[in-house]
Structures are given as C-alpha cells and as structure tokens.
Amino acid sequence: MKQILTGNEAAAIAAKLARVKVISAYPITPQTAIVEKLAEFVADGELEAEFMKVESEHSAMSACIGAAAAGARTFTATSSQGLMLMSEMLYIASGLRLPVVMANANRALSSPLNIWCDQQDSMAVRDSGWVQLYCEDNQEILDSILQAYRVAEELLLPVMVCFDGYILSHTAEPVDVPEQGEVDKFLPPYELPHPLDPERPVTMGPVGVPEYYQEIRCMLQEAVRVAEDKIAEIDRAFGRRFGRRYGLIERYRSDDAEVVLLTLGSLSGTARGLIDRYRKRGEKVGLVKLRVFRPFPFGELIDALGHAKAVAVLEKDVSLGSGGALFIDAAAAFIDVARRPLMLNFICGLGGRDVTQLDIREAIRVAGRAAETGVVRRAVRWLGLREKIVGLRPKL
Amino acid sequence: MRITVGAIVTDAGNTAQTETGSWRTFRPVVDAKKCTGCGICWIFCPEPAIGEGKPAVVDYKYCKGCGICANECPFKAITMVPEGRG
Numbered sequence: 001m002k003q004i005l006t007g008n009e010a011a012a013i014a015a016k017l018a019r020v021k022v023i024s025a026y027p028i029t030p031q032t033a034i035v036e037k038l039a040e041f042v043a044d045g046e047l048e049a050e051f052m053k054v055e056s057e058h059s060a061m062s063a064c065i066g067a068a069a070a071g072a073r074t075f076t077a078t079s080s081q082g083l084m085l086m087s088e089m090l091y092i093a094s095g096l097r098l099p100v101v102m103a104n105a106n107r108a109l110s111s112p113l114n115i116w117c118d119q120q121d122s123m124a125v126r127d128s129g130w131v132q133l134y135c136e137d138n139q140e141i142l143d144s145i146l147q148a149y150r151v152a153e154e155l156l157l158p159v160m161v162c163f164d165g166y167i168l169s170h171t172a173e174p175v176d177v178p179e180q181g182e183v184d185k186f187l188p189p190y191e192l193p194h195p196l197d198p199e200r201p202v203t204m205g206p207v208g209v210p211e212y213y214q215e216i217r218c219m220l221q222e223a224v225r226v227a228e229d230k231i232a233e234i235d236r237a238f239g240r241r242f243g244r245r246y247g248l249i250e251r252y253r254s255d256d257a258e259v260v261l262l263t264l265g266s267l268s269g270t271a272r273g274l275i276d277r278y279r280k281r282g283e284k285v286g287l288v289k290l291r292v293f294r295p296f297p298f299g300e301l302i303d304a305l306g307h308a309k310a311v312a313v314l315e316k317d318v319s320l321g322s323g324g325a326l327f328i329d330a331a332a333a334f335i336d337v338a339r340r341p342l343m344l345n346f347i348c349g350l351g352g353r354d355v356t357q358l359d360i361r362e363a364i365r366v367a368g369r370a371a372e373t374g375v376v377r378r379a380v381r382w383l384g385l386r387e388k389i390v391g392l393r394p395k396l
Numbered sequence: 397m398r399i400t401v402g403a404i405v406t407d408a409g410n411t412a413q414t415e416t417g418s419w420r421t422f423r424p425v426v427d428a429k430k431c432t433g434c435g436i437c438w439i440f441c442p443e444p445a446i447g448e449g450k451p452a453v454v455d456y457k458y459c460k461g462c463g464i465c466a467n468e469c470p471f472k473a474i475t476m477v478p479e480g481r482g
C-alpha cells in the first residue's frame with residue numbers, strides 16, 4: 001500500500017516488517033526519528049521486540065553484537081559522530097560474522113559541528129567489513145533494509161544501509177509498503193550456525209595469534225568480495241516478489257555516453273533530470289549510480305564506464321589528503337584495463353551544501369573539456385566553493 | 397587447526413590448552429601457617445589456578461602471576477615472589 005513516508009519512517013517500517021527481535025540505539029540527528037518510531041511500535045505492541053536503551057552508540061553496537069550472537073535479528077540506526085563512536089565495534093561485528101543491519105542517515109563530521117548531510121561518516125568506515133548500500137530515495141531505503149537482512153543472514157555479514165540525512169531522512173514521498181505476509185515469505189526466520197547457547201558453549205572473539213589472524217582476515221575479505229553475487233541474486237528475488245530491483249549499479253542513459261557522471265545516494269536523483277535535458281539537446285551525457293559501495297563492484301563498473309571518454313565522479317565525501325573515496329576505487333578499477341576513460345573527481349555537497357543542477361553542469365563541462373582535449377588538468381576538484389580556497393598556501 | 401567462520405571456537409573446555417603459567421614474572425607463595433582455607437583467593441583468581449583447601453594450592457601451570465589472590469587474601473597469607481628467586 002502506498003504511504004507518504006519520510007526516509008526515517010521508511011527505515012523504521014522496514015525494520016518492523018523484518019520482524020527484528022532486538023533494537024538498540026542512541027539518539028542522534030538526523031537518525032533519531034527512526035528509533036523513536038520503532039520505540040513507538042514496541043510500546044504500542046505492534047512490534048514484538050526488545051528495545052534496549054543505552055548510553056552511547058558504542059554500547060548500542062555492542063548490544064546489537066550480543067543480541068546477534070545469541071541469534072536474534074537485530075537493528076540499529078545512527079549518523080555521523082554516532083557512527084564514529086561505533087567504529088570500534090563495527091569491526092567486531094564483521095569479524096565475528098554477525099548479521100547486524102544498521103541504517104545510517106548520512107551526516108557530516110565535526111569539527112566544525114554540522115548536523116547536515118554528507119557521506120564522510122559512512123565512507124570513513126568503508127574498510128570495516130560491512131556491506132554498504134547507498135539509497136537514492138525513500139522507497140529504496142525500505143527495500144534495501146529488507147534486502148539487507150537476507151544478504152546479512154545468508155552471508156553472515158553486517159550490512160549498513162546509508163541514505164542522505166535530511167534530503168531523504170526528513171523528506172516525505174510516496175513509498176509502496178509491502179504486505180507483512182509477502183515480507184515474511186521473502187525474509188523467513190534465520191538461525192545463526194553457532195549462537196551463544198549454554199547448552200552448546202562456544203568461544204566468540206578469541207585471540208587471533210600471528211599464525212592465524214591473517215587467514216581469518218583473508219576469509220572476511222573473501223566473504224565481503226563475493227557478496228556481490230549474493231546481493232545481486234537477492235535483489236533479483238526481491239524484484240520477482242515486489243516488482244522493484246536496483247542492481248549493484250544502475251546505468252541511466254550511459255551506454256552510449258561520452259561523458260558519464262558516477263555518483264551515489266540522492267545525488268543520482270538530482271543528476272537524472274539534468275541528464276534528460278542534455279539528451280534532449282543530443283549531447284551524449286549519461287549517469288551511473290553506484291548502489292553497492294562495499295563490496296565495490298569493480299567488474300560492473302568497468303563494463304559500465306569503459307566506453308566513456310571521461311567520467312566525472314561526484315561525491316559528498318573526501319578522504320583527506322587524497323581524493324573522494326568513490327573516485328579512488330573507481331580509478332583503481334581501471335588500473336589494469338587498456339581502454340579506460342579519463343577520470344575526474346568533484347567533491348561537493350559537504351556539510352549539507354546544496355548540490356544544484358548548476359553545480360553538476362559545471363562538472364559535466366569540465367569533464368567534457370577533458371574528453372575533447374584528452375587532458376585532465378586537475379583530477380580532484382571541489383564544486384561550489386564560496387571563495388577560492390584550493391591551492392592557497394596556509395598562512396602561519 | 398580448522399579456522400571457522402568468524403573464528404568461533406566450538407569445542408568447549410579448550411582454555412585448558414592455554415598454559416598461562418608462562419606469562420608469570422611473580423609467583424604467589426602461600427604461607428601454610430597463615431592460610432585459613434577461606435577460599436577467597438579461589439573466588440578471585442581469574443584462572444583456574446589456585447585451589448580450595450587448607451592451605452590453598454597454586455597450580456603453576458596456569459597461574460599467570462597477576463597477584464590478585466595476594467591482594468585479596470584477608471589473612472595476608474600469600475606473598476608475590478619474583479620468578480627465579482625464593
């Protein structure tokens with residue numbers, strides 16, 4: 001049934017539809033409304049779950065790890081500083097191979113303090129062994145969380161569903177909410193292979209001495225890497241049941257494009273309309289939306305971008321001292337490929353700065369010029385800066 | 397050893413294979429005259445390394461020398477002696 005939902009409401013309803021058994025979270029803007037809604041569901045008896053109030057995000061993730069270790073389907077949500085505080089425990093969840101699912105409403109990192117959207121928070125934990133999905137709209141948030149549980153439980157990996165703070169978390173739009181019965185068929189109860197159980201004692205999180213640690217890490221890396229196939233398979237199964245599928249990436253009018261935008265999250269929505277305008281004028285500009293950032297879909301990206309003359313990577317994050325996280329990986333995808341596009345990186349939309357179609361046109365213009373001349377003058381650029389900052393020497 | 401998913405150890409009781417006695421730099425020595433056999437040291441010992449009984453008996457295969465027993469003994473019956481001496 002179609003309902004008008006904010007991104008936060010869509011996330012909460014998805015967790016409810018997944019029949020989560022344990023929720024543990026600490027409030028942080030802009031995520032708070034998700035767990036408020038879930039607390040309401042539990043208090044009203046609409047959701048049979050344990051809602052654990054904790055004193056920090058570190059504890060929230062710890063509680064989720066404990067609950068997941070006991071075999072319960074668990075959920076948490078956070079943003080920004082909360083995710084940073086969780087980061088130690090994120091590695092524990094993936095290292096223990098526990099299928100925790102989390103919603104992250106993307107928000108900038110302090111300092112300066114900023115509660116608005118960008119993706120520096122989730123990008124900062126991209127190496128933590130969590131599967132990362134980025135959503136374009138509220139329907140995708142709901143659908144991705146349902147898919148995330150299947151992915152998590154079939155692969156024994158934690159999954160982070162990321163969506164842009166405010167732009168999605170606080171914006172209401174129509175969302176098709178599936179029937180509980182249908183969700184139950186898609187997402188049956190699961191059993192952890194070795195849960196904490198006094199009848200069958202196990203040790204979780206033992207010391208991994210140098211003779212073994214590396215192998216255990218390699219197993220985790222392999223598990224995340226091959227998750228690609230499973231994510232695609234589950235997405236197809238979801239599509240068959242609910243009529244919507246998303247893929248690891250989405251190609252939007254990009255197959256014959258000379259200049260291709262590569263982006264993730266709600267920016268894809270802004271770019272789509274603009275691409276249509278370019279196409280109307282006969283200009284070969286396209287969009288590739290990346291939905292699954294971890295595991296990074298190297299093969300699919302090479303397929304989707306290899307033919308282009310120039311690729312403009314637009315992203316709301318920066319690996320300080322390098323470039324955008326998406327750009328770094330996308331460029332790495334082509335390292336051994338003979339035919340490859342020129343790659344340009346545009347850092348934009350940090351700390352909630354609007355990314356307008358005018359900004360995106362600037363990126364397309366610069367990428368277009370690189371395509372014509374075959375030269376990239378500067379690989380990493382910032383879009384929409386108020387003042388000329390880049391390249392200025394700090395005055396001491 | 398077979399490495400399991402998540403490095404979960406499924407055979408119970410394997411702690412006995414870890415001989416923590418090799419960590420020790422100080423060894424607890426029980427003074428049989430002072431020990432009343434109250435069992436406080438046994439309760440506090442983080443390893444299965446000091447037994448109930450009068451006087452309390454230390455299992456040096458597992459005693460890691462943390463000194464908790466000496467600290468907790470209400471009768472000051474345990475002295476921590478540097479390894480290699482006394």
Ligand code: SF4
Pocket residue numbers: 426430431432433434435436437438449451452468469470471472473474
């Ligand atoms: S706590 Fe002291 S007195 Fe009591 S059993 Fe241990 S050594 Fe003996």
Ligand code: SF4
Pocket residue numbers: 424440441442443445446454458459460461462463464465466
């Ligand atoms: S020193 Fe520590 S490990 Fe050894 S017997 Fe005393 S409490 Fe136990």
